Amino acid sequence: xxxxxxxxxxxxxxxxxxxxxxxxxxxxxxxxxxxxxxxxxxxxxxxxxxxxxxxxxxxxxxxxxxxxxxxxxxxxxxxxxxxxxxxxxxxxxxxxxxxxxxxxxxxxxxxxxxxxxxxxxxxxxxxxxxxxxxxxxxxxxxxxxxxxxxxxxxxxxxxxxxxxxxxxxxxxxxxxxxxxxxxxxxxxxxxxxxxxxxxxxxxxxxx
Amino acid sequence: xxxxxxxxxxxxxxxxxxxxxxxxxxxxxxxxxxxxxxxxxxxxxxxxxxxxxxxxxxxxxxxxxxxxxxxxxxxxxxxxxxxxxxxxxxxxxxxxxxxxxxxxxxxxxxxxxxxxxxxxxxxxxxxxxxxxxxxxxxxxxxxxxxxxxxxxxxxxxxxxxxxxxxxxxxxxxxxxxxxxxxxxxxxxxxxxxxxxxxxxxxxxxxxxxxxxxxxxxxxxxxxxxxxxxxxxxxxxxxxxxxxxxxxxxxxxxxxxxxxxxxxxxxxxxxxxxxxxxxxxxxxxxxxxxxxxxxxxxxxx
Numbered sequence: 014x015x016x017x018x019x020x021x022x023x024x025x026x027x028x029x030x031x032x033x034x035x036x037x038x039x040x041x042x043x044x045x046x047x048x049x050x051x052x053x054x055x056x057x058x059x060x061x062x063x064x065x066x067x068x069x070x071x072x073x074x075x076x077x078x079x080x081x082x083x084x085x086x087x088x089x090x091x092x093x094x095x096x097x098x099x100x101x102x103x104x105x106x107x108x109x110x111x112x113x114x115x116x117x118x119x120x121x122x123x124x125x126x127x128x129x130x131x132x133x134x135x136x137x138x139x140x141x142x143x144x145x146x147x148x149x150x151x152x153x154x155x156x157x158x159x160x161x162x163x164x165x166x167x168x169x170x171x172x173x174x175x176x177x178x179x180x181x182x183x184x185x186x187x188x189x190x191x192x193x194x195x196x197x198x199x200x201x202x203x204x205x206x207x208x209x210x211x212x213x214x215x216x217x218x219x220x
Numbered sequence: 221x222x223x224x225x226x227x228x229x230x231x232x233x234x235x236x237x238x239x240x241x242x243x244x245x246x247x248x249x250x251x252x253x254x255x256x257x258x259x260x261x262x263x264x265x266x267x268x269x270x271x272x273x274x275x276x277x278x279x280x281x282x283x284x285x286x287x288x289x290x291x292x293x294x295x296x297x298x299x300x301x302x303x304x305x306x307x308x309x310x311x312x313x314x315x316x317x318x319x320x321x322x323x324x325x326x327x328x329x330x331x332x333x334x335x336x337x338x339x340x341x342x343x344x345x346x347x348x349x350x351x352x353x354x355x356x357x358x359x360x361x362x363x364x365x366x367x368x369x370x371x372x373x374x375x376x377x378x379x380x381x382x383x384x385x386x387x388x389x390x391x392x393x394x395x396x397x398x399x400x401x402x403x404x405x406x407x408x409x410x411x412x413x414x415x416x417x418x419x420x421x422x423x424x425x426x427x428x429x430x431x432x433x434x435x436x437x438x439x440x441x442x443x444x445x446x447x448x449x450x451x452x453x454x455x456x457x458x459x460x461x462x463x464x465x466x467x468x469x470x471x472x473x474x475x476x477x478x479x480x481x482x483x484x485x486x487x488x489x490x491x492x493x494x495x496x497x498x499x500x501x502x503x504x505x506x507x508x509x510x511x512x513x514x515x516x517x518x519x520x
Contacts, residue, residue: 033455033494034448037472040492041507043430103457103468103496105440138439138457153396156406172407177417184481185420189407194397215419 074098074125074135081119085134088123098125099134108142109203109212110175117142120206143204145211151196151218159192159213161200169210170200181219192218225372226354227361230287232376233300233347236340238284244277258314258321258333279303287351288358297352304345311337340383418445420480421452425473427481430489433507434458437493438471451490452477460493460502468496 074096080087086098100106100114104127108116117123117140124144127137149168153160159170177185178192192198201215244250250273254260260269283303286296314321314333322333362369400406422442425431431438437458444455456471474490476483493502 030444030446030448030453032499033470033472034446034451034453034474036470036492036494036499036501037453037474037490038451039501040472040474040490041504042488042490043428043433043507103440103443105443105457107441111442111444139441141441152393154400154406174410175417175419177419184483185417185423186480187410187415187417189410190405192405192407194393194400 071126071138072129072135074123074127074137076123078117078119078121078123081117084114086117086123086125086140088125097134098123098127098140099130099136100140101136104137105139106142107140107144109173109214114140122204122206143206145200145202145204147200147202147211149198149200151192151194151198154192154194158210159216161198161211169208170202170213170216171205171210173212173214176213177215179215179217179220185215189216192216223356224361224365224368225376226350227356228358228369228372228376229347229354230291230297230351231358231362232373232380233344233351234284234287235377236344236380237280237287237300241277241280241284244273245281246277250274250277253322256322258318259310261318261321262310262313291351291357292355294352297348297350297354299348301345301348301352304341304343304348307341307344308338311341336383340380343380343383416478416480418442418452421445421475421477422454424479424481424483424487425454425475425489428487428489430473430491434471434491434493437469447477450477451475457496458493467502469493469502470496 074088074090076088076090076094076096078086079089084100086100088096088098090096104114106112106114106117108121122143122145124141125135125137126139127135130136147161147163147168149161149163149170151159152162152167157172159172161168161170172189175187176189177187178189179185180191196218199217199220200211200213201217202211202213204211251270254269254273255266257269257273259272260266263269263272280303283296283300287300290296311333319333437460438456439459440457442454443457446453451474454473454475456473458469458471459466460469461467470493472492472494475487479487491507492504493507494500495502
């Protein structure tokens with residue numbers, strides 16, 4: 014993706030990107046890496062309580078979407094209960110990749126983090142749709158999918174153009190040719206309700 | 221051909237029953253796998269399940285012997301049919317009451333009850349009925365047309381093998397491994413393998429001091445990303461300030477588009493907050509106050 018489009022006439026989105034790029038490059042420079050945790054797709058599974066003060070006030074919602082009314086998602090919790098999730102224009106939506114709220118459908122699984130509102134809804138900061146994190150064994154490898162065994166279940170993992178792999182705890186790469194049949198693999202992905210397969214976002218082996 | 225098949229059925233059935241019976245009656249795995257079977261659920265005891273499995277195994281061995289020794293008599297065939305019907309009933313129960321439990325059919329498998337288990341039990345039932353009605357002995361059939369008999373036996377053995385869940389472990393995985401070895405890895409040379417995936421940039425960011433510094437402000441996951449002049453810009457949303465002073469901001473990170481977690485050296489990340497409404501930079505001095513951290517230099 015480049016910060017210009019093909020016609021030469023900058024669109025509204027491109028103009029905003031250009032403005033934000035200038036702002037980002039004019040910002041403070043911070044050097045250094047540390048072994049701190051993240052807030053992205055993996056954060057949906059963070060078991061430990063975060064030290065981040067913003068997180069302490071948040072609440073989590075998890076379940077299947079039973080209805081969409083305007084910008085409110087009706088969610089039936091998987092262990093009973095019911096919740097209403099309010100989407101805002103700064104809510105981040107993850108469904109295989111960062112995307113917009115239009116792709117959310119009734120029947121999708123959902124994991125959301127947000128702030129409880131006085132009217133009983135949860136104003137979502139971040140919504141992860143159909144996210145799954147599976148401990149699997151690779152049973153077969155084909156051109157556009159991998160066959161995985163998760164417990165006693167056979168799962169088909171669809172390989173996408175931007176599927177990443179991590180080998181032995183190293184950084185993510187798009188090179189998937191080092192996967193072997195019989196390896197145990199941690200798969201972060203998005204479940205497809207239509208055919209019960211999983212779109213593989215990240216596959217970690219030798220972890 | 222049909223008479224040949226019915227004539228040889230006792231031989232095939234005896235082979236199947238001898239194999240499953242031997243694994244159940246004599247196999248060392250029975251004690252280990254019995255608690256996972258639907259039978260243990262039915263009898264609500266693993267010890268009793270082991271006893272019943274062992275007894276069934278001996279019964280199968282006995283039936284196999286009878287099918288081989290007395291093919292002219294209707295009794296072994298009828299008994300086999302009863303056994304097959306019993307298996308079908310048990311599988312139906314297991315499927316309904318404990319869908320996750322294994323069937324214990326050959327005692328060496330951990331797989332749950334599937335269509336294959338039903339097909340195998342149905343074959344035992346049908347085969348038993350056919351064998352009970354047959355009047356030819358299998359050695360007659362074998363003697364009359366030895367080549368055709370060999371073909372029928374081979375096909376029958378293949379069908380029974382295909383209906384066994386052990387097939388996957390014994391045959392399927394080695395076959396798939398061999399295919400990869402012969403035809404090459406199907407996932408080699410996918411397009412764009414050189415480029416660092418966006419997820420890798422996000423991973424690098426989330427392990428950085430920049431992320432640590434901004435974590436009280438960032439509220440969303442990744443909203444948008446794009447590359448510009450070698451920089452990869454990652455856009456998050458957040459809230460800056462407390463209570464009345466809280467303002468929605470866009471949190472922007474710019475980092476080297478070719479850097480990942482395995483790239484040597486410290487990552488350089490540029491950070492800024494931009495007011496979501498006015499577009500004015502927010503709290504620039506707060507970010508500049510973050511201490512620069514560098515990895516310790518190696519002493520030569």
